[in-house]
Amino acid sequence: xxxxxxxxxxxxxxxxxxxxxxxxxxxxxxxxxxxxxxxxxxxxxxxxxxxxxxxxxxxxxxxxxxxxxxxxxxxxxxxxxxxxxxxxxxxxxxxxxxxxxxxxxxxxxxxxxxxxxxxxxxxxxxxxxxxxxxxxxxxxxxxxxxxxxxxxxxxxxxxxxxxxxxxxxxxxxxxxxxxxxxxxxxxxxxxxxxxxxxxxxxxxxxxxxxxxxxxxxxxxxxxxxxxxxxxxxxxxxxxxxxxxxxxxxxxxxxxxxxxxxxxxxxxxxxxxxxxxxxxxxxxxxxxxxxxxxxxxxxxxxxxxxxxxxxxxxxxxxxxxxxxxxxxxxxxxxxxxxxxxxxxxxxxxxxxxxxxxxxxxxxxxxxxxxxxxxxxxxxxxxxxxxxxxxxxxxxxxxxxxxxxxxxxxxxxxxxxxxxxxxxxxxxxxxxxxxxxxxxxxxxxxxxxxxxxxxxxxxxxxxxxxxxxxxxxxxxx
Amino acid sequence: xxxxxxxxxxxxxxxxxxxxxxxxxxxxxxxxxxxxxxxxxxxxxxxxxxxxxxxxxxxxxxxxxxxxxxxxxxxxxxxxxxxxxxxxxxxxxxx
Ligand SMILES: [Zn+2]
Numbered sequence: 001x002x003x004x005x006x007x008x009x010x011x012x013x014x015x016x017x018x019x020x021x022x023x024x025x026x027x028x029x030x031x032x033x034x035x036x037x038x039x040x041x042x043x044x045x046x047x048x049x050x051x052x053x054x055x056x057x058x059x060x061x062x063x064x065x066x067x068x069x070x071x072x073x074x075x076x077x078x079x080x081x082x083x084x085x086x087x088x089x090x091x092x093x094x095x096x097x098x099x100x101x102x103x104x105x106x107x108x109x110x111x112x113x114x115x116x117x118x119x120x121x122x123x124x125x126x127x128x129x130x131x132x133x134x135x136x137x138x139x140x141x142x143x144x145x146x147x148x149x150x151x152x153x154x155x156x157x158x159x160x161x162x163x164x165x166x167x168x169x170x171x172x173x174x175x176x177x178x179x180x181x182x183x184x185x186x187x188x189x190x191x192x193x194x195x196x197x198x199x200x201x202x203x204x205x206x207x208x209x210x211x212x213x214x215x216x217x218x219x220x221x222x223x224x225x226x227x228x229x230x231x232x233x234x235x236x237x238x239x240x241x242x243x244x245x246x247x248x249x250x251x252x253x254x255x256x257x258x259x260x261x262x263x264x265x266x267x268x269x270x271x272x273x274x275x276x277x278x279x280x281x282x283x284x285x286x287x288x289x290x291x292x293x294x295x296x297x298x299x300x301x302x303x304x305x306x307x308x309x310x311x312x313x314x315x316x317x318x319x320x321x322x323x324x325x326x327x328x329x330x331x332x333x334x335x336x337x338x339x340x341x342x343x344x345x346x347x348x349x350x351x352x353x354x355x356x357x358x359x360x361x362x363x364x365x366x367x368x369x370x371x372x373x374x375x376x377x378x379x380x381x382x383x384x385x386x387x388x389x390x391x392x393x394x395x396x397x398x399x400x401x402x403x404x405x406x407x408x409x410x411x412x413x414x415x416x417x418x419x420x421x422x423x424x425x426x427x428x429x430x431x432x433x434x435x436x437x438x439x440x441x442x443x444x445x446x447x448x449x450x451x452x453x454x455x456x457x458x459x460x461x462x463x464x465x466x467x468x469x470x471x472x473x474x475x
Numbered sequence: 476x477x478x479x480x481x482x483x484x485x486x487x488x489x490x491x492x493x494x495x496x497x498x499x500x501x502x503x504x505x506x507x508x509x510x511x512x513x514x515x516x517x518x519x520x521x522x523x524x525x526x527x528x529x530x531x532x533x534x535x536x537x538x539x540x541x542x543x544x545x546x547x548x549x550x551x552x553x554x555x556x557x558x559x560x561x562x563x564x565x566x567x568x569x570x
Pocket of ligand 1: 039
């Protein structure tokens with residue numbers, strides 16, 4: 001690779017307050033058009049905005065979790081532009097005195113830690129929603145004025161997959177903080193990207209493209225990947241790159257130039273005279289800091305230390321707050337000091353069941369005690385691991401007890417040589433080729449024969465015992 | 476500091492104000508005077524004065540996160556120049 005990719009991300013996050021940023025209208029999603037509106041959020045003359053205390057708290061919480069310096073003196077500014085989704089013809093935002101600056105986020109990317117700088121986290125408000133019809137555009141102002149945070153990263157990300165990992169870490173922390181529902185489909189988390197390429201080792205940044213209209217983290221990654229290729233090709237063929245905004249077209253999997261409006265970037269920011277300044281006292285910061293929950297990184301380190309998990313396993317379990325809670329509950333209830341077995345079940349069969357059902361681990365609605373009971377049956381060699389995985393699936397589907405499912409399915413493991421001998425004879429008889437292969441020294445053939453016995457016994461045979469018996473029979 | 480007519484046209488466009496030629500002349504004179512007036516600040520020593528962003532000496536005015544009664548959509552749409560169902564309707568916007 002001749003070029004270095006330089007990416008910075010801008011995330012817009014809706015806070016999960018009950019009411020909007022500057023008025024008491026509900027933030028409920030999916031209500032009838034223009035039913036959550038009032039003179040303030042419709043920008044009627046004479047109305048007066050007052051900021052939401054909960055939104056300020058959530059914002060400080062998030063800024064602290066991202067290791068930002070909270071500014072002692074902060075204020076709101078007006079960002080002026082005309083667009084039908086913006087009833088006041090300005091957006092209340094922050095310009096020169098943002099809530100917080102100079103933070104960072106420690107992420108793991110390709111299994112290595114990396115620190116990504118956070119330039120600033122500032123407060124603003126959302127715009128309305130436009131629906132384009134033939135001949136006219138329709139405006140719904142329900143979303144107008146919902147409190148937003150803008151989280152701007154430094155251009156520290158050097159590949160599309162790093163950007164993807166950054167977004168996942170960011171989302172994980174926000175979930176832990178419980179300040180937003182982070183739902184990209186509902187638009188409560190949105191992401192724009194700046195991307196440029198430069199020759200490896202070059203100091204100056206290359207000409208950048210701003211990417212918009214990505215509707216998922218994967219969309220961000222795909223759009224960035226496309227841009228890396230497009231820009232590389234232009235540079236390689238000595239064509240000029242232009243600074244421009246491009247939109248991701250998910251259907252065609254390409255980025256296309258956005259037609260820019262003349263003077264669109266001339267926002268003429270000025271302090272909003274309707275809103276007072278904010279002095280954020282040390283005591284207020286200390287109070288909010290004390291309320292911060294244990295964040296994913298800390299929880300991961302604790303899982304490693306307290307329960308002897310590997311970093312890899314711990315990272316998987318802590319990525320979602322609810323999953324971490326579910327996992328910790330299982331681990332704590334699992335008898336004994338050695339937690340390896342239960343962790344293997346969580347990372348292995350449980351996670352596959354969750355993926356299969358397209359839900360999170362905790363949403364499997366699995367009773368912890370039944371899971372632990374099931375693992376006990378396997379450990380005492382009363383049922384085979386194979387059967388146990390089936391029982392797990394049924395536990396989730398039926399809500400019955402482990403005990404009942406094993407009895408009903410007549411799944412008790414067969415370890416008795418006499419009980420197994422008939423099946424073993426049949427398998428040896430039917431697989432003469434494998435038998436001679438094994439005798440010729442091919443150990444894989446033994447695995448195959450054991451597999452056949454397992455199959456014939458509906459997974460109930462004890463594979464270890466079967467292996468011993470077959471080996472003895474053929475030697 | 477002075478201002479040229481091109482800048483006035485640009486600012487007028489940003490504010491979506493349509494200026495007639497005689498209005499442009501008038502504004503040219505007025506803005507010139509205003510900027511001249513503001514220029515007087517440059518002769519003052521303001522080194523010791525903190526920047527002011529708000530004229531009132533109050534800070535941290537906040538409201539609790541409590542619902543109020545919103546307008547019903549009929550009322551909200553009452554003065555709309557154009558509407559369709561519960562939506563405000565505007566000339567088609569294409570990006
Ligand atoms: Zn409102």
